[in-house]
Amino acid sequence: MKRVFLSLLLCLAMPAWAEILVPARTIRAKQIISAEDVVLKTATVDGAIADLADVVGQEARVALYPGRPIRFGDVGPPAIIGRNDLVTLIFDRGGLSISTEGRALGRGSEGDVIRAMNLTSRSTVTGRIRSDGAIEVH
Structure with a gap:
């Protein structure tokens, strides 16, 4: 019984693989993201975005590099006011x-x-x- 419980506990502690979104190419800050700009990748990254709807039409707040996970703080709604407007x-x-x-x-x-x-x-x-x-x- 103890061995089964220990095995179950170890399985639960292992990170789960999931699909996340990563840029297909370099996306500069202030650029609006389209569906062609991102691809799915299987990885274990806490806080990474997995849903395409969460990034398409959003503005990159920082430069996003190919293969690196996109996090919620990296994108946001497009700016409607620019500096000096x-x-x-x-x-x-x-x-x-x-x-x-x-x-x-x-x-x-x-x-x-x-x-x-x-x-x-x-x-x-x-x-x-x-x-x-x-x-x-x-």
Whole structure:
């Protein structure tokens, strides 16, 4: 009985082989990933992406190299605001709503928090990117 339990325990401790996604070629940061850019590979890598739907249409946040696993932190939604883009800054509290023109000091996608400069006052503000590309100032 003890020997069977020990054998079972050793089998459970062994890493399981699974299919993961790896780049078929070098993918540069900020590049949108297509289905042709990735291939399946059998390996044991914790945190690696295995589902094609999780990477197709996403933007590479870092350079991805052929044969290396793609992790969730390596990809994300495409940026809708780039550094130095002209943006609308919106401040909305209660009944008060103010909007003005600003310049993005970073890049990001919907929901990301970035800094921007108010072009009228030259002050730096922080806000969350909305789906329409405006920045809602905190």
